[in-house]
Amino acid sequence: MKTIYMDNNATTRVAPEVLETMLPFLTDLYGNPSSAYSFGGRVARNIRESREQASALLGASPEEVIFTSCGSESDNTAIMSALNTGKDKAHIVTTRVEHPAVKVLCNELVKRGCRVTEVPVDRKGELDMDRYKESLTSDTAIVSIMWANNETGVIFPVEEAAQLARSRGILFHTDAVQAVGKIPIDLQQSAIDMLSISGHKLHAPKGIGVLYVRKGTKFSPFLIGGHQERGRRGGTENTASIIGLGKACELAADRMDEENTRVKSLRDRLERELLNRISHSRVNGGGAPRLPNTTNISFEFVEGEAILLRMDEFGICASSGSACTSGSLQPSHVLRAMGVPFTMAHGSVRLSLSVYNTDEEVDEVIDKLPPIIEKLRAFSPFWKPEGQACASGT
Amino acid sequence: MWEYTDKVKEHFLNPRNAGEVKGANAVGEVGSMACGDALKLTLKVGDNGKIEDAKFQTFGCASAIASASALTEMLKGKSLQEAERITNQDIADYLGGLPKEKMHCSVLGRQALESALSNYRGEAPKEQEGKIVCECFGVTDREIEKAIRENNLTSVEEVTNYTKAGGGCESCHDAIRELIARVREEEAPAKRPKLTNIQKIRMIEETLEREIRPSLQQDGGDIELVDVIGNRVLVASRGACAVCKASELTLTHFVEAKLREMVWPELVVEEVPK
Numbered sequence: 001m002k003t004i005y006m007d008n009n010a011t012t013r014v015a016p017e018v019l020e021t022m023l024p025f026l027t028d029l030y031g032n033p034s035s036a037y038s039f040g041g042r043v044a045r046n047i048r049e050s051r052e053q054a055s056a057l058l059g060a061s062p063e064e065v066i067f068t069s070c071g072s073e074s075d076n077t078a079i080m081s082a083l084n085t086g087k088d089k090a091h092i093v094t095t096r097v098e099h100p101a102v103k104v105l106c107n108e109l110v111k112r113g114c115r116v117t118e119v120p121v122d123r124k125g126e127l128d129m130d131r132y133k134e135s136l137t138s139d140t141a142i143v144s145i146m147w148a149n150n151e152t153g154v155i156f157p158v159e160e161a162a163q164l165a166r167s168r169g170i171l172f173h174t175d176a177v178q179a180v181g182k183i184p185i186d187l188q189q190s191a192i193d194m195l196s197i198s199g200h201k202l203h204a205p206k207g208i209g210v211l212y213v214r215k216g217t218k219f220s221p222f223l224i225g226g227h228q229e230r231g232r233r234g235g236t237e238n239t240a241s242i243i244g245l246g247k248a249c250e251l252a253a254d255r256m257d258e259e260n261t262r263v264k265s266l267r268d269r270l271e272r273e274l275l276n277r278i279s280h281s282r283v284n285g286g287g288a289p290r291l292p293n294t295t296n297i298s299f300e301f302v303e304g305e306a307i308l309l310r311m312d313e314f315g316i317c318a319s320s321g322s323a324c325t326s327g328s329l330q331p332s333h334v335l336r337a338m339g340v341p342f343t344m345a346h347g348s349v350r351l352s353l354s355v356y357n358t359d360e361e362v363d364e365v366i367d368k369l370p371p372i373i374e375k376l377r378a379f380s381p382f383w384k385p386e387g388q389a390c391a392s393g394t
Numbered sequence: 395m396w397e398y399t400d401k402v403k404e405h406f407l408n409p410r411n412a413g414e415v416k417g418a419n420a421v422g423e424v425g426s427m428a429c430g431d432a433l434k435l436t437l438k439v440g441d442n443g444k445i446e447d448a449k450f451q452t453f454g455c456a457s458a459i460a461s462a463s464a465l466t467e468m469l470k471g472k473s474l475q476e477a478e479r480i481t482n483q484d485i486a487d488y489l490g491g492l493p494k495e496k497m498h499c500s501v502l503g504r505q506a507l508e509s510a511l512s513n514y515r516g517e518a519p520k521e522q523e524g525k526i527v528c529e530c531f532g533v534t535d536r537e538i539e540k541a542i543r544e545n546n547l548t549s550v551e552e553v554t555n556y557t558k559a560g561g562g563c564e565s566c567h568d569a570i571r572e573l574i575a576r577v578r579e580e581e582a583p584a585k586r587p588k589l590t591n592i593q594k595i596r597m598i599e600e601t602l603e604r605e606i607r608p609s610l611q612q613d614g615g616d617i618e619l620v621d622v623i624g625n626r627v628l629v630a631s632r633g634a635c636a637v638c639k640a641s642e643l644t645l646t647h648f649v650e651a652k653l654r655e656m657v658w659p660e661l662v663v664e665e666v667p668k
Contacts, residue, residue: 301453302453303430303431303453303454303455303458304455305396305455305456306406306454306455306456306459309403309406309456310407313407322430322455323430324396324430324454324455324456324496329430329530329531329554329558329561329562330430330530330561330562331430342427342428343427346427346430346453378412378413379412379452379459380451380452380453381423381432381433381434381451381452381453382427382432382453
């Protein structure tokens with residue numbers, strides 16, 4: 001059975017071009033970039049190029065790029081650094097819909113005596129900018145707001161939010177893991193101080209990330225050790241992955257247009273057709289600015305895990321914000337923060353595309369998903385076949 | 395991804411008896427859409443007191459659907475007395491087991507069955523019996539106590555796996571801990587029948603094998619059972635334990651404590667000379 005992979009916000013395939021650039025560094029070119037001899041020195045040169053490729057995608061300078069092991073490490077480093085360098089400031093401003101890498105860290109920091117404000121979102125998933133402004137205080141050490149939401153694809157106005165933070169002398173970090181490569185980013189023109197990237201979300205391998213730190217920003221390392229990354233992140237470089245990430249950044253810049261044209265039109269057609277063919281369905285975050293590749297659709301009266309496992313029978317990979325798939329007993333915190341009713345949240349399915357998806361794959365999903373929902377609804381106690389479905393649980 | 399048995403997958407993909415029994419005379423409805431799973435069970439009980447037909451409607455995940463399908467299969471042809479004796483564990487066993495986090499799906503089946511049977515007997519729906527402990531999922535103290543008793547639960551996490559209680563805001567965790575302590579206390583005397591010597595030795599061996607030796611072996615040590623005389627457990631240290639100065643501490647703090655907890659509260663561990 002062919003795999004139809006539409007879960008690119010979870011992870012992506014390694015681009016063949018990326019793999020190709022990596023392979024020599026897993027075989028012949030194994031020298032340590034810190035070594036004195038040229039066998040290591042040439043690897044250092046390749047890393048420098050990779051740093052240039054990554055900074056080019058962000059509109060940053062190469063020395064502002066720190067290679068890390070993943071998006072979560074980048075997020076943790078940024079927030080902990082702000083607390084460590086921020087004198088006695090102990091307030092963090094974030095949102096109610098962050099990725100666990102920020103959300104769970106903040107919960108942990110509350111236990112250690114920090115104060116955290118989670119700015120709410122509205123029903124469309126958009127950030128409440130008034131509440132955001134009110135939350136900034138003289139005690140605020142850092143603001144950490146994601147650029148685009150991983151579950152709904154909703155894009156936040158982080159550049160505006162960063163400007164507001166800067167005007168009050170507050171550091172601004174953004175988790176841009178989902179945004180990089182899908183929307184243009186020019187950090188030179190922004191007030192963002194720190195930004196996180198994850199390699200495996202843009203066709204580089206897992207286990208590599210970037211933290212951008214604006215020149216002149218006070219910084220305290222998270223991983224303490226050797227002089228690597230100019231003392232800002234100890235540990236021998238993950239050379240092959242760094243090289244791969246550089247290539248992936250270059251490809252992402254080249255493919256940004258395709259993401260916003262061909263991929264977007266695939267997503268739009270998929271979404272439109274599913275809504276047309278399946279009654280009692282709606283798009284979560286549909287009214288807000290969104291990433292071009294993501295759609296999050298709720299199908300009322302059925303449960304997400306059941307939908308996913310039936311899709312799995314056809315090789316279709318997607319994810320859900322239902323309780324059974326969120327690893328807890330409650331549906332996704334993002335959908336709850338948006339006030340999506342339980343009846344809808346439990347039956348949510350996220351489809352996230354990439355440049356590797358095709359028209360045929362979209363056809364296949366449009367063909368297979370409606371009968372799955374129909375079959376599950378047929379034995380749902382809340383579904384009335386006349387179409388007069390009535391929710392008793394709302 | 396959850397590790398489901400083939401039987402769970404099979405019942406999920408091809409559910410038996412989905413729908414509603416026409417002319418049902420026993421109907422049980424439990425759960426709600428807000429909680430993420432709901433089950434409606436309809437039964438036709440014949441004049442001879444046997445269940446002639448059973449169907450289900452489920453809103454829920456794969457294991458909720460499979461549990462409901464399994465339950466209807468188990469019920470068909472059973473007498474009411476037999477049906478009454480079906481436990482949530484029976485439903486899970488029928489499916490070759492459920493992931494522990496999904497045991498609440500089998501509990502939902504058992505609850506729907508109870509509700510259907512009391513409906514058949516013409517009793518008023520037993521909803522809201524007891525007082526709500528978990529506000530997030532509307533779980534009462536009665537339901538929690540029942541799950542603790544029937545499934546021998548000992549931790550909040552297990553209670554959440556079986557009833558969902560405590561899986562939301564977590565503010566009821568202390569109340570759940572108290573319920574566990576209360577039930578455990580009630581059951582304590584009954585749970586400690588006097589062991590025969592053979593039983594005692596067998597349990598000591600099992601505990602050593604499963605709970606104790608693996609962690610000693612991790613540190614390069616080991617222990618061997620030499621004899622059991624009354625409550626005296628005679629052991630010999632091996633490997634790193636035999637030369638380790640702290641092994642005496644290990645014996646009392648770890649080995650003895652574990653054996654007392656798992657086997658018999660009055661056991662004393664003694665090391666026999668090499």
